[in-house]
Amino acid sequence: MAFFRPRVSREAEVRYHADVEISKSFPALLAEAGKAEQTVRDLRAADAPELELRAAGLAFDKALTEALRGAEAGRRATFGVKAYDDRIARRKAKATPKGARWSAEVERLRTLREENRMWGIPRAPRPVTF
Numbered sequence: 127m128a129f130f131r132p133r134v135s136r137e138a139e140v141r142y143h144a145d146v147e148i149s150k151s152f153p154a155l156l157a158e159a160g161k162a163e164q165t166v167r168d169l170r171a172a173d174a175p176e177l178e179l180r181a182a183g184l185a186f187d188k189a190l191t192e193a194l195r196g197a198e199a200g201r202r203a204t205f206g207v208k209a210y211d212d213r214i215a216r217r218k219a220k221a222t223p224k225g226a227r228w229s230a231e232v233e234r235l236r237t238l239r240e241e242n243r244m245w246g247i248p249r250a251p252r253p254v255t256f
Contacts, residue, residue: 138210142203149200152193159189159235166246176248183247190239197235201228 166182174182202209205219219225 134207134211138207141210142207145199145203148196149203152196152200155189155193155196159186159193162186162189166242176251180248180250183242187239187242187247190235190242194232194235194239197228197232201225201232204228 162182162185166179166186169179169182204224205216209216209219220229
């Protein structure tokens with residue numbers, strides 16, 4: 127009697143192909159985030175008003191979030207179709223050189239986004255009422 131291992135689910139295949147398409151736009155998203163970061167740095171160096179810094183910080187956060195979504199999709203696509211359904215396959219794929227590079231990139235972007243959220247976006251000025 128032969129034992130057949132079930133194929134991956136149809137949902138996993140659909141998600142995999144969607145992630146492949148999203149990950150193709152990752153370099154452009156990363157370049158956009160780099161431009162937004164440079165804008166924030168230029169405004170800080172020019173000692174711009176708080177409202178401009180806030181707007182630039184929020185734009186940088188949005189660009190980082192989109193780049194992070196692209197990186198996460200690239201990481202999942204690199205892990206392969208089986209990794210969507212099987213956590214062991216996901217762990218094995220993370221240990222490969224490509225998987226480790228994508229995981230490091232995702233962590234780098236997450237850290238950068240959280241740092242920007244904590245320190246890079248000035249609070250909106252509130253009127254003082256008496």
